[in-house]
Amino acid sequence: MMDNNSLNNLIISAKSDLEAGQSTYDLRIKYLGKNSEIFKSFKLLPSLSSDEKKEFGPLLNSIKANLELLLQEDVKTSKISQDYTAPLKVHKHGHSHPTDYTMALMINIFSKLGFKVFETPEIEDENDNFSFLRVAKDHPARDMQDTFWTTDEKVLRTQTTAFQRRALEQFKPPFAVIQAGKVFRAESEDATHLSELNMLDGFAIGTDLNFTHLKGVLYNFLRQLFGNDVKVRFRPSFFPFVEPGAEMDMMCLKCKGSGCKACGNSGWLEIIGCGITHPEIIESAGLDPNIYHGIAFGIGVERIAMRMFEMDDIRELVKNNPEFLEQLT
Ligand SMILES: [Zn+2]
Incomplete structure (x- = not known):
């Protein structure tokens, strides 16, 4: 028959066995297995009087819990871990999505060049996305950016450039900011186009900024991403919010x-749209365009990822195919 002392002694005895170097695997069999004192005592419990049950029930549970705690499976001493033929437990870790990875890399480079990260909403006022950037209601440039409209005349931003008005409102020149994030365009997707993609926009205003600074910043950025052999060229181009505007091309890394x-x-690869901020934009922020000048640029994050990872089809980045994505980052 069970008694308090012999039950309490189980813990003392288990402790000394453990200290003597016996494995937790063996001790669990001895103290918690089917032939153990504690197991037998539990079996006797139903035959006890109700007073005895009240005394021994909680005691048995407490001793069992203490033994469990004491004899927790120790990886170093358990017999199971000594079975060298058992399959390895390999934990699979996640990793950055190639688009996020590329974006973080880009943000890091511009941050080091002195650009602050500034974030604005993905759903924008029509004014911030178009009119403020000199794309009036009937301007043909709007046709180039088929747009998702909400029912209250707001738009899913078609360009991260939509942050310029808020930046001019919030920061006092001189300032340099970037924004990276999603933009949305109602366009049909193909190997080089997505309808939901990521852009990084840069914008700086100061009294002494000119095209040389723009070229220096972007050239530095590409060299950090693709190496010192990068060759670039500028071609005149049109963006309503810059004058002059340019496309910066990079010499193809594959065929040189x-x-x-x-x-x-x-x-050559088209890689960055850029230019000198249009004087009207500076003026509409209440600044004198004869004193203040700005530089602006926009870069497609997925396009950069395609070049970095030498991909042929941009849609692979949004297909959610882990086997493909794992090869990249
Ligand atoms: Zn080529």
Whole structure:
């Protein structure tokens, strides 16, 4: 028959066995297994009087819990861990999505160049996304950006450039800010176009900024991403919020300019849209355009990811195919 002392002694005895170097695996069998004192005592419990049950029930549970705690499976001493033929427990870790990875890299480079990260909403006023940036209601440039409208005349921003008005409102020149995030365009998707994509926009205003600064910043950015051999060229281009505006092309890394499939045989890749901030934008922020000048640029994050990972189809980035994505980052 069970008694308090012999039950309490189980813990003392288990402790000394453990200290003597017996494995937790063996001790669990001895103290908690089917032939153990505690197991037998539990079996006797139903035959006890109700007073005895009240005394021994909680005691048995407490001793069992203490033994469990004392004899927790110790990986170093358990027999199971000594079975070298058992399959390894390999934990699978997640990893950054290639788009996020690329975006973080880009933000990091511009941060080091002195640009502050500034965030604005993905649903924007029509004014911030278009009118303030000199894209009036009937301007043909709106046709180039087929847009998702909400029912109250707001838009899912078509460009991260939509942050310029808020930046001019919030910061006193001189300032330099970037914003990276999602933009939305109602366009049909193909190997180089997505309807929901990520952009990084840069915007700086100061008294002494000119095209040389713009070129220096962007050239530095590309060299940090793709190495010192990067070659670039600027072509005149039109964006309503800059004057002059330019496309910055990078010499194709694959063919070094001689022409291949990746660059459509031109030897060059369109990579960044940029320019000098239009005086009207500076003026509409209450600043004198004869004193203040700005630089602005916009970069497609997925386009950069495609170049970094040498991908042929931009849609692979949104297909959620882990086997493909795991190869990249
Ligand atoms: Zn090429």
